Amino acid sequence: MHHEIDAKIRELACSLGFDACGMARAHQVQDDVAQRYDHWIESGRNGCMQWTRNHRDLRNDPTLLLPGAKTVIVFAMNYYPGKMMPPGAPQFACYAYGEDYHKVIRRKLKVISRYIEDQTGENCRICVDSAPIHERYWARVAGLGFIGLNNSLILPGKGSYYFLGIILTTLELEPDKPCTQLCGNCRLCIDRCPTGALSEGSPVDAGKCLSCLTIEYDGELPEWTAKALGNRIYGCDTCQQCCPHNRHAAPTRVTEFQPKAEFMNITHKQILSMTEDEFSHIFGKSAVKRAGLERLKRNLAAMEKHTK
Numbered sequence: 001m002h003h004e005i006d007a008k009i010r011e012l013a014c015s016l017g018f019d020a021c022g023m024a025r026a027h028q029v030q031d032d033v034a035q036r037y038d039h040w041i042e043s044g045r046n047g048c049m050q051w052t053r054n055h056r057d058l059r060n061d062p063t064l065l066l067p068g069a070k071t072v073i074v075f076a077m078n079y080y081p082g083k084m085m086p087p088g089a090p091q092f093a094c095y096a097y098g099e100d101y102h103k104v105i106r107r108k109l110k111v112i113s114r115y116i117e118d119q120t121g122e123n124c125r126i127c128v129d130s131a132p133i134h135e136r137y138w139a140r141v142a143g144l145g146f147i148g149l150n151n152s153l154i155l156p157g158k159g160s161y162y163f164l165g166i167i168l169t170t171l172e173l174e175p176d177k178p179c180t181q182l183c184g185n186c187r188l189c190i191d192r193c194p195t196g197a198l199s200e201g202s203p204v205d206a207g208k209c210l211s212c213l214t215i216e217y218d219g220e221l222p223e224w225t226a227k228a229l230g231n232r233i234y235g236c237d238t239c240q241q242c243c244p245h246n247r248h249a250a251p252t253r254v255t256e257f258q259p260k261a262e263f264m265n266i267t268h269k270q271i272l273s274m275t276e277d278e279f280s281h282i283f284g285k286s287a288v289k290r291a292g293l294e295r296l297k298r299n300l301a302a303m304e305k306h307t308k
Contacts, residue, residue, distance in 0.1 A: 002173060005116070005120065005171070006023070006173050006174060008119075009115070009116070009173075012115060016112070017108065018076060018077050018165075019158065020075070020155055021075050021076075021144075022073070023142055024073075024074065024142040024178075025072075026063055026071055027062075033137055036203065037056070037134070038056070045202070045204070045205045045206060045207065046206050046207075047207035047209070047212050047217070048213075049206055055132040059134060060134075062138075062168050065125060065132075065133065066123060066124075066125040066169070068123070069169065070169070071169050071171055072138045072166060073167040074166055075164065075167075076163070077104075078162055078250065078254070079095050079101065079161055079162065079252050080094060080246075080249045080250065081094050081097045081098075081257070081259065082252070085264055087231075089265070089266060090231060090234075090267075090268055090271060091230075091232045092233060092234040092263075093235025093237050094237055095161075095235070095287065096234060097263065098254075098259055098286070099256040099257065099285045104257070105128045106126055108165075109165050113169075116169055120171050123170045124167050124168065124171075125167070125168040127166040127167075128166070135153075135166060136164070140153070140178055142176050143177050145158075145179050146180070146181045146182060146183075148183050149186070149187065149198065150189035150190075150240065150243060151198070152240060154183075154243070156181055158245075158249070160240050160243060160246060186244060187200065188242045192239070193238060194236070195224070196208060197210075210232055213225050214229075214233065214234055214236070215234060215235060215290060215291045215295070221299070225302070226305060226306055229306065231303065232299075233296060234291060260282070262282055263286075268300060271297065272300060272301075274296075276293055279292075279296075
């Protein structure tokens, strides 16, 4: 095994702003994981995210994504903000406060993958929501944390405000021990979900989840959804905000995830009158661009309809 390479990968990860790094031996995922995912799809709980139906064979076997893959290296990066938006402002999920994590994490993982390839001659493939792979499963197997009842990956002692990134490599590295911790008897996330999208023993019902509906869903929001929005305009953090594991969440040290002042001070009126150019100026580097200006205005209109 390449112990020196292993140590350098972890050292590089830390220097680049990652808070956790773990290794797992590449293999086909366990049958119950694949079956659980298939049931989630077939029962329609994937909601409007029809892309989740694609490439299930690749999702279940990382060696199909990178032929000859021997190791799955998983990285976690904290995005918890040091300061929250004012309570009266339209609320955005915390993960969207800074720059788009896809680009930030991919850029940092390229440094590590280049190091592996240069030092060993082995191949790498980076996955940051860009390839069909069970990120949270691999994070658990690699020892980073466990999948909570809120369906988020929870890092023991650190919480769930973390982005995940993966490097598949043909380099063989010593695997870490899987995380075996569980939520136990806590049901706060299930009880406090504003739309009942969470249930014990089942993946999130995306058709009820405010994050999915406000970001991914086209068309007018269902009446029951609009009533549950409160002051949320993009995403929902309720299941994380009430989670005991996040009581001591520490602010991110990643510069790219620090929000702009103009984002933090945005108002309902500003969004309603916003032009595409103004939207691009404020959200051009943000994950918010995924939803687009028209969805933001749609969400805001639905929100205000039920707060008058």
